[in-house]
Amino acid sequence: MKNAAPKAIAVNKAVNDIIRNDRGRLMAGLVSRLRDFQLAEDALQDAAISALKHWGRSGIPDNPTAWLMKAAFNKGIDRIRKSDREGQKAKDLSLILEDTEAMHAPEDIPDERLRLIFTCCHPALEEKSRIALTLRTVCNLNTREIADAFLDTESTMGQRLSRSKSKIKAKGIGFAVPEPEQRAERLNTVLSTLYLIFTTGYVSGDIDTRNLCHEGMFLMRLLNQLQPHDAEVEGALALMLLTQSRRAARVSARGATVPISEQDHATWDADLLQEGRELLERAVQRRDPGSFQIKAAIADCHMETPEPDWMQMLLLYQSLWRFEPTPVVALNWAVVLAETGQTDVALNRLNDLKAELDDFQPWHAARARMLQTLNRPNEAAQAYAEAIMRAPTEADRLFLQDKVKRLQI
Structure with missing residues (x-):
């Protein structure tokens, strides 16, 4: 009995590790076979619960990921069989069991995440x-976490997710990468999704061990192989690579955020930087401009030495506005405008965005810096306080607090 507790802890850790690291692959495989998002989620949860019991008795299997895939598929079949209306469907799905049972190693489980992403990004x-x-x-x-990324409430986002799953099931949307001529209508959303996966990990620092930066780059490389010679795919991948190349420099030794213009360039990843710049150059030469190429070019200009090329960035934001006339683009455009010495004009533009971005932390941080530049310390202090209160990470809070200490009030 004295060994029961350590064994239970080990089993619980093993299950949690697989769900955290391989959930995407497992869900992709299950959705492709069960053809139902909610059913796949429920079946995987059932399988995880079973694993805690069975592995506690028999030990962790040699191939725990394959075990979970097979168990989850069986749980899904069982759930369908319990519904009289779906009886025939269960019979049909049982024919797929042979494929699932053939999986012996984790690498034998097909990586169908890209298929799942295209399914999620259906124009319906x-x-x-x-x-x-x-x-x-x-x-x-x-x-x-998703609600936070969209500035929504958790309940609102939960309802949105539930409706999305139901709509895919009701419309019978197929689980497949569409043919090349059908990809265009989904491609921009797929790119936006993969980049949001990457940035979510970059901002959070992947502190929960889910390496979303790696995940985003891996899937974008996969998409680049599927869709070769596509300038926007290349631009999006270049943007990820350029951003990731400076990751080691983004936080100081004391844990505060370091702006790009103040980072130690020697700590940047030279290989990723070179790969990103070469990919961007290749994309631009295709003469098929798009928003991700422009964003990558802005990132490249921001990383110029000895200092960022603010004037070129100003022109690039003007081009980006034609593709994405959004408040966030307007905010970033104003920040660059201020760096060129037109701080009064930039602050007026920011103030015009108050109704749309008052709950957006970067708006308050940008406004605080402009007020500080214009020698309006009391207003700057108030804006910094708002930005600090909304700061998404401790590193950002420390950075902003350092700015407040330099105010001459």
Whole structure:
């Protein structure tokens, strides 16, 4: 009995590790076979509960991921069989068991995440719903995390996710990567989703061990292989690579955020930086401009030495506005405008965005810096306080608190 507790802890850790690290692959495989998002989620949860019991008795299997896949599929079949209306469907699905039983090693489980992403990004769904469903199903973000990314409430996002799953089931949307001529209508949402996966990990620092940066880059590389010679796919991948190349420099030794212009360039990953710049150059040469190429070019200009190329970035934001006339683009455009010395004009533009971005932390941080530059310390202090209160990470809070200490009030 004295060994029971350590064994239970080991089993619980093993199950949690697989769900955290391989949930996307497992869900992709289950959705492709069961053809139902909610059923796949429920079946995987049932299988995880069974694993805690069976592995506690018999030990962790040699191939725990394959065990969970097979068990979850069987749980899904059992759930369908309990419904008289779905009896024939269960009979049909049982024929697929042979394929599932053939899986002996984790690498033998097909990586169908890209198929799942294209399914989630079907044009029958709203773009916001497409991205949210992908983050939930493929990347294992919980409802609260997704709601935070969209500035929504958890209950509102939960309802959106539920409606999305129901709509896919009701419309019989197929689980497949569409043919090349059908990809265009989904591609931009797929790119936006993969980039949001990456940035979610980048901002959070992947502190919960889900390496979303790696996940986003892996899937984008996969998409680049599927869709070769596509300038926007290359631009999106270049943007990820350029951003990731400076990851080691983004936080100081004391844990505060370090702006790009103040980072130690020697700590940047030279290989990722070179790969990103070469990919961007290749994309631009295709002469088929798009928003991700422009964003990658902005990132590249921001990383110029000895200092960022603010004037070129100003022109690039003007081009980006034609593709994405959004408040966030307007905010970033104003920040660059201020860096060129037109701080008064930039602050006026920011103030015009108050109604749309008052709950958006970067708006308060940008406004605080502009007020500080214009020597309006009392207003700057108030804006910094709002930004600190909304700061998404401790690193950002420390950075902003350092700015407040330099105010001459």
